[in-house]
Amino acid sequence: MRLDDARVARLATVDADGQPHIVPVTFAARGDTVVIAVDHKPKSTRDLKRLRNIRANEKVSLLVDHYAEDWSELWWIRADGTARILETTEASAWLIDKYPQYRDNPPAGPFIVIAVTHQTAWSPS
Template identity: 55%
Template structure:
């Protein structure tokens, strides 16, 4: 059954991982798992210190070329009466330096791992303009 915006926000905010979908000028879709925090109507995710081949991430280039993104959080269990998913559609921007402060604080509050090593890269902010969600309701 379709979820209300409030139900979508609540389920999304409580999720531990989501998947960020981007597409650059080439139109090719790309999907990556992300940690995130919901701050009002803004989803924040950061480039963190986990090992990566490069800091010039494709998702950052995609956002520069096409800021429209989607973020999906979901829950799966073998008991299908517990299934749900929430998608947030919006426009992304990339922030550096001090602009990241309140969003980094939200990420550190949500993920204990970030208390050890705080994200040191840019923060992607997604201003949500549409929530869509579904949950099993028997």
């Protein structure tokens, strides 16, 4: 069980008033760094709440999990850390390596880069 084993995660942020916000994201991880792109999937605006929240409060959590009908195969990992927003990053190559959908249409950003400061994990074994 590794953070990067999952195909999708949930990114949790908090706004300036302390209201939580959680969205599914694609991501790639290497060591204690996670990269997430604002990609080409349709969005109503590029001024996304997750980006506004990170500007107001850099503390974030990323949750990845695996579900199976055989509950002995369940697992989850929560990575807490501090996020920053970058317009470009060499770590975008991690996303292209992980997701074939990005090979012909690489994400242009912005990118959320998380420095993981703490991980919590669970599995039944």
